[in-house]
Amino acid sequence: MGTFLKIALKNLLKGPSTDKYPFGETFVPEKLRGKIKHDPEKCIACHMCEHVCAGGAIRLREAKDGSGADFVVWHNSCAFCGLCEHYCPTGAIHLTNDYHTAHLEKDKFSYVERTFVKYKPCSVCGQPFIPLIPQLEEVVYGEHGDKKGLSTMCEKCRRKAVWKDGVFK
Amino acid sequence: MGDLIKNIVKKSPWIYRINAGSCNGCDVEMATTALIPRYDVERLGCKYCGSPKHADIVLISGPITAVVKEKVLRVYDEIPDPKVVVAVGICPISGGVFRDSYAIEMPLDGYIPVDVNVPGCPPRPQAIIDGVAKAIEIWKTKL
Numbered sequence: 341m342g343t344f345l346k347i348a349l350k351n352l353l354k355g356p357s358t359d360k361y362p363f364g365e366t367f368v369p370e371k372l373r374g375k376i377k378h379d380p381e382k383c384i385a386c387h388m389c390e391h392v393c394a395g396g397a398i399r400l401r402e403a404k405d406g407s408g409a410d411f412v413v414w415h416n417s418c419a420f421c422g423l424c425e426h427y428c429p430t431g432a433i434h435l436t437n438d439y440h441t442a443h444l445e446k447d448k449f450s451y452v453e454r455t456f457v458k459y460k461p462c463s464v465c466g467q468p469f470i471p472l473i474p475q476l477e478e479v480v481y482g483e484h485g486d487k488k489g490l491s492t493m494c495e496k497c498r499r500k501a502v503w504k505d506g507v508f509k
Numbered sequence: 510m511g512d513l514i515k516n517i518v519k520k521s522p523w524i525y526r527i528n529a530g531s532c533n534g535c536d537v538e539m540a541t542t543a544l545i546p547r548y549d550v551e552r553l554g555c556k557y558c559g560s561p562k563h564a565d566i567v568l569i570s571g572p573i574t575a576v577v578k579e580k581v582l583r584v585y586d587e588i589p590d591p592k593v594v595v596a597v598g599i600c601p602i603s604g605g606v607f608r609d610s611y612a613i614e615m616p617l618d619g620y621i622p623v624d625v626n627v628p629g630c631p632p633r634p635q636a637i638i639d640g641v642a643k644a645i646e647i648w649k650t651k652l
Contacts, residue, residue: 419630
């Protein structure tokens with residue numbers, strides 16, 4: 341009887357255990373997988389996220405004028421599994437801990453994250469191409485970095501520049 | 510008298526839950542929003558009911574499988590007007606990971622007028638409460 345009274349009194353002083361949401365704040369874990377955030381500055385348009393997406397929510401298509409690529413995530417098809425973040429080679433995709441997903445029916449098809457990955461013009465011929473981000477430069481060109489300036493050229497010009505001096509030099 | 514009843518009814522919409530071939534993930538989340546004291550949806554005046562004839566707000570989960578489609582429509586017809594439909598999870602909204610399968614008849618809004626969408630796989634209990642709160646606002650205007 342004494343123990344019971346002690347617990348009852350303790351619980352009485354603690355107050356209700358009900359989460360205050362929607363009238364107040366709630367606890368949100370830091371690693372909660374919520375809405376997707378895409379950083380077009382880091383994106384290299386490799387289509388890996390589109391390939392691994394379980395719900396087919398991601399679409400990456402080249403713009404009609406060839407000046408860049410449209411990146412679209414339709415949150416109404418996204419399973420928030422985090423595969424895109426896991427497989428993204430440059431860390432351009434991040435699942436934020438924003439879980440406020442409820443919306444009205446009229447917003448159904450506009451409930452998207454849309455960004456534009458802009459291509460850079462080639463330093464030799466001026467043709468737009470997918471730029472290499474600085475994080476990947478060391479991976480591609482080794483610790484000495486890009487000495488020949490290859491990372492600013494499009495594929496064709498790059499091939500020509502490499503062949504000019506010979507591949508093995 | 511009619512106005513008085515309307516004002517009273519506005520404060521307590523009853524919730525009904527239809528599982529249209531769901532994997533039970535969303536159903537578990539829906540049950541936790543209402544049944545456990547931690548996320549208590551009854552603070553909004555809601556109450557889960559067992560019969561579609563008592564319901565005001567319908568929560569539908571699952572990708573509407575070919576077998577269950579007719580049954581869902583039959584149960585939906587039994588719910589008295591006005592009613593508000595909330596699609597919970599990505600399956601009823603877009604088919605989710607099951608999209609383009611031969612066994613499912615998604616999306617839900619092809620058959621039933623949906624009012625609120627709560628995407629997630631499954632959505633957080635707080636997100637479902639958000640959806641229910643939005644549904645209550647719509648339901649008040651429909652009365």
